[in-house]
Amino acid sequence: MALLADATTLLGKELRTEFRSRELLTTTVVFILVVVVLFSFTFDPSTSESRRFGPGLLWLSFLFAASLMLQPCFLREQNNDTLSALRLSVRDPFSIFLAKLSANTLFLLLTEVLMLPIFAILYNVHILSVFPQLVLVLFLGSLGVAIPGTAFSAISAQARMRELMLPLLLLPLLTPVLIASTEATGALLEVNPALRADWLGFLVGFDLVFLTALWLFGEYLLEE
């Protein structure tokens, strides 16, 4: 219970500081918007082409935006050595990760949901009838990005060339999430939409495996 109580307190801090500064959300929304718009200029998407390429383009832009968003996650704890203060205060170090990955998932999900209508208009696809299912896929995919992303953010924050390190470590690892999320999204945008249980199951499995690994080894990532 102490773990959940501490994680909730820290999540409140993450949300408060972000909604006060709006640094991450603004940057990420603008980045995804630019990428989605630029992609739409590169070809004149008909509905059938959009169904083919749209989900991949959408998830690629989410992935690149996530690598931007995750960068400052632990980096800003270093400015005033607040990570040390957290380590001295929390009863379970995993609560630090739990709070940060929850915040990252929420921020990612929020920007993705904001971007969906723009994507639908630019790429001429219908999303209203499958909106709840799409949100489920976005949630599982975002969680799959946020869990390893938060862990690698902790590693790269202590490394040299940290701006390069995070995407280099993270993007190859997230290839399975990219494939599964793209396939699940694509199936929902078909003429006969379907919620693909196999890809959803894959995403759930990926999330559970990495969450367990983070729970087991996360403490070591916080050490100096």
Place this chain on the structure above:
Amino acid sequence: MTTPGFFPTGIRFENIDKRYGGLYALRRVSLEVRAGECVAFAGRNGSGKTTLLRIAARLVRTSAGTVKFVASASETADSGARIGFVAHATMVYDELTAEENLLLFAKLQGIAGHAARATTLLEEVGLSERRGSLVRTFSRGMRQRVAIARALLNEPSVLLLDEPATGLDPEGITWLANTLRRMRDAGRTILMSLHGESEISALATRAVRLDAGAVVADTQAGASLHSIVTFAGA
């Protein structure tokens, strides 16, 4: 005199080594700090003072050796000793107010009556009128006061201070000296790193000089406190 709710706690450093790659930050440091002592660590930059304090705070793992907290009735390497730590950096969030910072850390430390504790400390450090202001709007001295208030939240039995007077004006230094004096007189153990003589160094009951990661002088071995903190004869 001791304050209810804490046990006088000493610290025993046994053959501490700390290496970063091939570089020794600390080399075979052995020290016994008795409960209630106020120890000033002096030494040039890079002599190992900060590393030793961070090891005592359990923020840095030793390469060899152990740190034991010795409470009145028990001895353990992973003690429930309450530690307060003031580092070079303020260890508080610029994007939160002074009060929000204290409430956050008080909640995380499971302090009962955390709101009242935060209010009391803000009054003690002279920031109650600015409790609702974001820390990023504070001067360095005011930030340091918030940092010290954060370290005192859990009424620590061991207080670790890494150059605590950093950024404080003369009035702030006097306030800090009075605060530390009260804590020392209440039986709390204080370890602090310092540069030169000041109102703060005058509080020390013992001084230790580090050089290249090793203890080279200790008032317990006959050196004078003045010579250690001023590097006289170093």
